[in-house]
Amino acid sequence: xxxxxxxxxxxxxxxxxxxxxxxxxxxxxxxxxxxxxxxxxxxxxxxxxxxxxxxxxxxxxxxxxxxxxxxxxxxxxxxxxxxxxxxxxxxxxxxxxxxxxxxxxxxxxxxxxxxxxxxxxxxxxxxxxxxxxxxxxxxxxxxxxxxxxxxxxxxxxxxxxxxxxxxxxxxxxxxxxxxxxxxxxxxxxxxxxxxxxxxxxxxxxxxxxxxxxxxxxxxxxxxxxxxxxxxxxxxxxxxxxxxxxxxxxxxxxxxxxxxxxxxxxxxxxxxxxxxxxxxxxxxxxxxxxxxxxxxxxxxxxxxxxxxxxxxxxxxxxxxxxxxxxxxxxxxxxxxxxxxxxxxxxxxxxxxxxxxxxxxxxxxxxxxxxxxxxxxxxxxxxxxxxxxxxxxxxxxxxxxxxxxxxxxxxxxxxxxxxxxxxxxxxxxxxxxxxxxxxxxxxxxxxxxxxxxxxxxxxxxxxxxxxxxxxxxxxxxxxxxxxxxxxxxxxxxxxxxxxxxxxxxxxxxxxxxx
Numbered sequence: 480x481x482x483x484x485x486x487x488x489x490x491x492x493x494x495x496x497x498x499x500x501x502x503x504x505x506x507x508x509x510x511x512x513x514x515x516x517x518x519x520x521x522x523x524x525x526x527x528x529x530x531x532x533x534x535x536x537x538x539x540x541x542x543x544x545x546x547x548x549x550x551x552x553x554x555x556x557x558x559x560x561x562x563x564x565x566x567x568x569x570x571x572x573x574x575x576x577x578x579x580x581x582x583x584x585x586x587x588x589x590x591x592x593x594x595x596x597x598x599x600x601x602x603x604x605x606x607x608x609x610x611x612x613x614x615x616x617x618x619x620x621x622x623x624x625x626x627x628x629x630x631x632x633x634x635x636x637x638x639x640x641x642x643x644x645x646x647x648x649x650x651x652x653x654x655x656x657x658x659x660x661x662x663x664x665x666x667x668x669x670x671x672x673x674x675x676x677x678x679x680x681x682x683x684x685x686x687x688x689x690x691x692x693x694x695x696x697x698x699x700x701x702x703x704x705x706x707x708x709x710x711x712x713x714x715x716x717x718x719x720x721x722x723x724x725x726x727x728x729x730x731x732x733x734x735x736x737x738x739x740x741x742x743x744x745x746x747x748x749x750x751x752x753x754x755x756x757x758x759x760x761x762x763x764x765x766x767x768x769x770x771x772x773x774x775x776x777x778x779x780x781x782x783x784x785x786x787x788x789x790x791x792x793x794x795x796x797x798x799x800x801x802x803x804x805x806x807x808x809x810x811x812x813x814x815x816x817x818x819x820x821x822x823x824x825x826x827x828x829x830x831x832x833x834x835x836x837x838x839x840x841x842x843x844x845x846x847x848x849x850x851x852x853x854x855x856x857x858x859x860x861x862x863x864x865x866x867x868x869x870x871x872x873x874x875x876x877x878x879x880x881x882x883x884x885x886x887x888x889x890x891x892x893x894x895x896x897x898x899x900x901x902x903x904x905x906x907x908x909x910x911x912x913x914x915x916x917x918x919x920x921x922x923x924x925x926x927x928x929x930x931x932x933x934x935x936x937x938x939x940x941x942x943x944x945x946x947x948x949x950x951x952x953x954x955x956x957x958x959x960x961x962x963x964x965x966x967x968x969x970x971x972x973x974x975x976x977x978x979x980x981x982x983x984x985x986x987x988x989x990x991x
């Protein structure tokens with residue numbers, strides 16, 4: 480033990496009280512002597528014991544007392560004892576229906592007594608009669624261990640099990656007989672005591688100083704010079720501390736903001752479009768035929784109110800109509816059907832953010848332009864671990880007379896590099912409004928496989944020329960939920976939206 484020059488005030492007070500006592504003292508009595516809470520005294524004693532200034536000990540014992548059902552007997556005999564004595568005083572048997580009247584019990588107690596009479600072997604049940612056995616006659620006037628225990632705990636007595644056993648009660652037998660009756664409660668009790676060691680007594684006798692221990696220097700301590708007489712409490716920086724989780728954006732919100740920031744850094748301008756969109760901008764302007772299966776209600780959410788949307792300038796509408804019917808001035812043969820203006824006015828929840836790109840192209844088809852849109856889209860999807868009816872897309876276009884497929888691949892490569900992916904593939908694909916078309920795949924280490932992330936291509940002339948654009952337009956539409964799932968190690972897309980506080984707290988502010 481290193482030399483001790485002072486003691487914290489509470490430690491000093493408790494150790495002084497221990498030194499004033501010969502031998503050990505219970506912690507409850509010690510707490511009363513020093514006017515402190517017993518829990519606080521235990522902490523202090525444990526600290527003194529760690530410094531060899533005191534000893535702490537405890538003894539464990541079992542306290543017995545009557546449970547509520549036991550107290551309800553109010554000192555009366557057990558119902559089976561009452562019935563046994565009544566039967567033995569007569570012929571030793573009776574009809575079950577007569578037991579309550581014979582023993583002076585209510586019908587419920589008399590009925591319950593049958594179980595215990597037979598369990599103890601005091602009687603047998605023969606059809607509608609109860610017959611006392613030889614063991615029952617031997618038990619008349621001779622209380623069993625269970626009855627002896629109940630008698631020992633009569634009233635509000637709370638007694639140590641060892642004391643009851645010393646009075647001659649067979650506790651093992653009593654516990655076995657009362658195991659299913661809930662008449663007696665057993666509680667584990669711990670008596671704690673402490674005593675000063677020789678070193679502790681010597682320290683107090685030496686007149687060791689008591690100091691107030693503080694955790695910080697306050698302006699008051701500095702002003703009145705009190706800092707000279709206090710001790711600063713040491714901190715153990717290796718101990719576990721309460722974990723604090725700072726406020727932060729939702730993880731998926733951060734992915735959306737990061738996506739927006741990447742395209743802004745690449746020199747793009749941001750655009751937007753309404754969630755409730757006309758079929759003209761969502762389908763027709765993209766040269767998607769009006770009888771295409773994707774327009775079915777099984778794939779698209781149609782809006783009841785408003786039932787119709789306003790169409791753009793009549794000249795644009797006419798050029799789109801002609802392109803659908805016979806190709807117009809695009810050199811295409813079109814789809815060969817009669818285009819319906821009423822169908823193009825129907826309102827839907829936008830199925831892709833490409834509607835925003837097409838609006839932006841129609842507003843200003845002159846190169847050079849780079850435009851992007853980030854936002855939710857809606858499709859009538861069955862909810863699965865990887866599909867929801869609402870999800871987010873990043874859509875973009877590049878309008879430039881020198882634009883090429885190589886430019887498109889380079890732009891997508893730059894985006895995924897900035898989002899933390901370094902392995903990706905571009906595979907040929909088909910989309911109705913781009914040619915050539917491709918799909919983007921990234922490598923997922925966890926799955927050990929390539930995963931499709933979206934589609935891209937060069938808009939067909941049937942899309943761009945009716946909008947007044949005569950130069951190549953590169954376009955893409957990429958899903959963002961799947962990218963976020965990879966980043967945060969999530970297997971089910973719905974976990975991005977479930978309000979799991981643990982996940983929100985534990986997800987790091989910075990990823991990759």
